[in-house]
Amino acid sequence: MSDFDIVGPEAIRDGVATDAYFERTEATLRHAGKNPRVVAEVTADQFPDGDFELFAGVKDAAELLAGRDIDVDAMPEGTLFDGGPVMRIEGDYLEFARLETSLLGFLSHASGCATAALEARSAAPDSTVLSFGARHVHPAIAAMVERSALVAGLDGFSHVAAGEILGKEASGTMPHALLIAFGRGNQAEAFRAFDEAVDEDVPRVALCDTYGDETEEVLQAVEALGDDLDSVRLDTTSSRRGDFRHIVREVRWELDARGHEDVGIFVSGGLGPAELRHLRDVVEGFGVGGHISNADPVDFALDIVEVNGEPAAKRGKLSGVKEVYRTADGGHHVGLRGRPGPTDGESLLEPLIRDGEVVSEFDFDIDAAATRASEDAESVGFGGVSEE
Ligand SMILES: O=P(O)(O)OC[C@H]1O[C@H](OP(=O)(O)OP(=O)(O)O)[C@H](O)[C@@H]1O
Numbered sequence: 001m002s003d004f005d006i007v008g009p010e011a012i013r014d015g016v017a018t019d020a021y022f023e024r025t026e027a028t029l030r031h032a033g034k035n036p037r038v039v040a041e042v043t044a045d046q047f048p049d050g051d052f053e054l055f056a057g058v059k060d061a062a063e064l065l066a067g068r069d070i071d072v073d074a075m076p077e078g079t080l081f082d083g084g085p086v087m088r089i090e091g092d093y094l095e096f097a098r099l100e101t102s103l104l105g106f107l108s109h110a111s112g113c114a115t116a117a118l119e120a121r122s123a124a125p126d127s128t129v130l131s132f133g134a135r136h137v138h139p140a141i142a143a144m145v146e147r148s149a150l151v152a153g154l155d156g157f158s159h160v161a162a163g164e165i166l167g168k169e170a171s172g173t174m175p176h177a178l179l180i181a182f183g184r185g186n187q188a189e190a191f192r193a194f195d196e197a198v199d200e201d202v203p204r205v206a207l208c209d210t211y212g213d214e215t216e217e218v219l220q221a222v223e224a225l226g227d228d229l230d231s232v233r234l235d236t237t238s239s240r241r242g243d244f245r246h247i248v249r250e251v252r253w254e255l256d257a258r259g260h261e262d263v264g265i266f267v268s269g270g271l272g273p274a275e276l277r278h279l280r281d282v283v284e285g286f287g288v289g290g291h292i293s294n295a296d297p298v299d300f301a302l303d304i305v306e307v308n309g310e311p312a313a314k315r316g317k318l319s320g321v322k323e324v325y326r327t328a329d330g331g332h333h334v335g336l337r338g339r340p341g342p343t344d345g346e347s348l349l350e351p352l353i354r355d356g357e358v359v360s361e362f363d364f365d366i367d368a369a370a371t372r373a374s375e376d377a378e379s380v381g382f383g384g385v386s387e388e
Contacts, residue, residue, distance in 0.1 A: 015102075018102065019101045022097050035092045036307050036308050037092055037307070038092075038093045038308075039089070039304070040088070040089045040093075040302050040304045040305065041088050041322065042087040043083075043085050043086070043300065043303060044299055044300050045083040046083060046318050046334075047083045048082040048334065049082065050082065052332070053298055054079075054080055054117075054118045054377075055075045055079045055081050055107075055111055056077055056110035056113070056114035056151050057109065058075070058107070058352070058364070059077065059364040062074075062352055062358050064102055065089070065103070065353055066353060066357070066358050068096055069355065071090045071351075071355070074086065074088070074349060074350065075349060076369065077151055077364065077366075078369030078370060078376070080377060081324070084324040085334075085349065086107070086111075086324075086349075089302075104301070104302060107298070107300050108300045109141070109144060110144050110147070111298040112295040112298050114152050116292045117131065117148055117149040117152030117153075117154055117295075118152040118153070119272075119273045120152070120276060120292065121377075122377060122383035123273035123280070123383065126280070127280050127285050128156075128266070128285030129276070129288055130155060130171060130285065131154050131289070131292055132287040133293025134157075134158060135293075136289060136293045143159070143162040143165040145162070145293045146162040150166070150168070150366050151366060152373055155285075156168075156170075157171070158171065173194070173205040173207070174190075176207065176210050176235070178190055179207065179210040179211070187211065187212075188220045189224075191221050191224040191225055192224050195224075203231060204225055204228050204229050204230045204231070205230060205232065206225065206233070207232075208233065209235055214251055218254065219254065222258065222260055229263055231265065231284065232251065232255075233267070234248065235269045245278060248267060252265060264284035265283045266286065266287065267283050267287070268288075268289070269287075270290070271287070271288050272291040273383070320337075323341055323347055323349065324347070324348045325345030326376075326380075327346075330379040330381060332380070333345055350362060
């Protein structure tokens with residue numbers, strides 16, 4: 001028995017992590033001696049409507065689908081999509097029927113978090129933006145949240161175990177608990193002890209809102225750490241926030257007045273794209289949590305679109321195997337496979353699995369995905385990237 005209520009990797013890989021009706025579907029098809037050759041597509045919206053989302057979760061999807069006698073095409077991680085398929089599976093239906101539940105879960109949740117992270121990224125393109133939201137979600141999915149944030153181009157994340165999985169180091173300095181453990185009035189002592197205790201390569205970022213006025217605690221940090229102080233973080237609780245922008249500008253003023261123009265200001269706590277736009281010109285960086293980790297999953301569905309070579313679909317969905325294209329002007333186009341696409345269209349679906357093997361050229365590199373997302377966001381004008 002598992003110690004935690006967590007569905008483990010084996011259950012996911014074996015297809016036990018499925019909805020019961022797929023088990024009944026398998027039983028019925030086997031009973032009837034049917035196992036049609038199908039093409040199925042993963043799609044959110046049927047037609048483009050100008051509302052782009054960021055595709056993520058494809059590495060785990062590949063891990064799930066590998067080893068089955070199927071061919072799969074997918075958009076690379078970090079591609080922006082707007083209508084039409086993001087993934088296509090071709091094979092005998094019973095090869096993958098029971099994987100639908102986990103497949104959609106992987107893609108939907110990661111793409112939801114990645115899209116929200118891209119909203120944050122686009123809202124403050126020149127600021128440092130860190131993912132702080134693992135605390136809001138089940139720990140088993142922390143690496144998914146942090147990977148999605150990095151795919152969207154965030155500069156870092158807080159979760160240590162996620163970092164070990166992703167091969168990247170988590171960042172972070174101090175919580176309020178550290179200041180409280182030292183006791184009211186002992187903030188300077190806490191800052192000094194932190195400076196003495198942690199590795200030199202950890203930036204000295206003092207959290208300055210625990211007991212007193214932000215400017216007062218910032219000046220205590222300056223006095224305690226002197227030139228070692230890299231930045232201050234203001235996480236002013238919402239009930240005391242008032243005009244946060246004014247507080248930040250006042251802190252900046254007092255730092256500058258004492259010759260500490262090089263000390264950066266970071267802010268965190270309940271921030272989303274609107275707050276990032278509002279504050280981006282007066283701070284160096286942001287910690288963004290719930291906006292990313294609590295994002296709604298993308299509403300992906302897996303639909304059969306061809307049975308034994310013939311177009312098929314339930315009503316409301318589009319039958320036939322499709323291609324999706326990005327045009328030079330940032331347009332997103334959906335058309336039938338084998339028909340001419342836009343003359344300047346670049347096909348977005350790439351081979352992911354052939355005869356059950358993951359195609360070696362398919363790219364799961366996080367940094368490459370982030371570059372792709374950045375370029376694609378620019379191309380399609382996601383979230384008004386350069387909006388003032
Ligand atoms: O609000 P979100 O965008 O989801 O950000 C996540 C958290 O990051 C900050 O925690 P901090 O470490 O400063 O708080 P604590 O020390 O009080 O736990 C902030 O207070 C949020 O609770």
